[in-house]
Amino acid sequence: MDPSRTLHDAAALAGVGALAGVLxxxxxxxxxxxxxxxxxxxxxxxxxxxxxxALGVEPNSxxxxxxxxxxxxxxxxxxxxxxxxxxxxxxxSGPAAAGAHLGVVYGMxxxxxxxxxxxxxAWTWGGKELGIDVAHHLVYIGVTSAAFEWLDRR
Numbered sequence: 001m002d003p004s005r006t007l008h009d010a011a012a013l014a015g016v017g018a019l020a021g022v023l024x025x026x027x028x029x030x031x032x033x034x035x036x037x038x039x040x041x042x043x044x045x046x047x048x049x050x051x052x053x054a055l056g057v058e059p060n061s062x063x064x065x066x067x068x069x070x071x072x073x074x075x076x077x078x079x080x081x082x083x084x085x086x087x088x089x090x091x092x093s094g095p096a097a098a099g100a101h102l103g104v105v106y107g108m109x110x111x112x113x114x115x116x117x118x119x120x121x122a123w124t125w126g127g128k129e130l131g132i133d134v135a136h137h138l139v140y141i142g143v144t145s146a147a148f149e150w151l152d153r154r
Contacts, residue, residue: 020148020151022078048065
């Protein structure tokens with residue numbers, strides 16, 4: 001196998017995955033907004049808090065905080081969509097790829113958010129909050145994987 005062809009294929013699949021990640025992020029955003037409205041809570045600023053704490057930055061207004069939050073949320077979802085494409089390049093597809101993707105995405109969240117002080121560890125959240133968080137991530141994984149499989153029809 002030509003290594004340059006393999007690298008080209010992996011890059012192309014990462015691009016398809018990034019697009020699928022945008023769609024998955026849109027679906028997760030919708031599920032989060034609907035859940036927040038149903039429960040009467042405000043929108044999460046956890047993505048912004050993680051970036052602020054990791055980089056030592058502080059937005060100087062609520063508007064800037066919201067911009068940073070959106071940038072972090074959409075950047076995270078899009079880039080992890082690219083990972084879905086790289087899983088395909090490694091030979092994973094269907095439920096195996098979705099399961100591996102979920103493991104990496106959720107594992108990263110559970111490592112990064114407590115490490116940056118953006119969220120306490122998941123075992124302190126309680127069953128209801130943990131279930132809601134898992135459900136939002138399953139929406140992301142389900143839509144990202146379905147979109148990837150559809151976009152990558154070969």
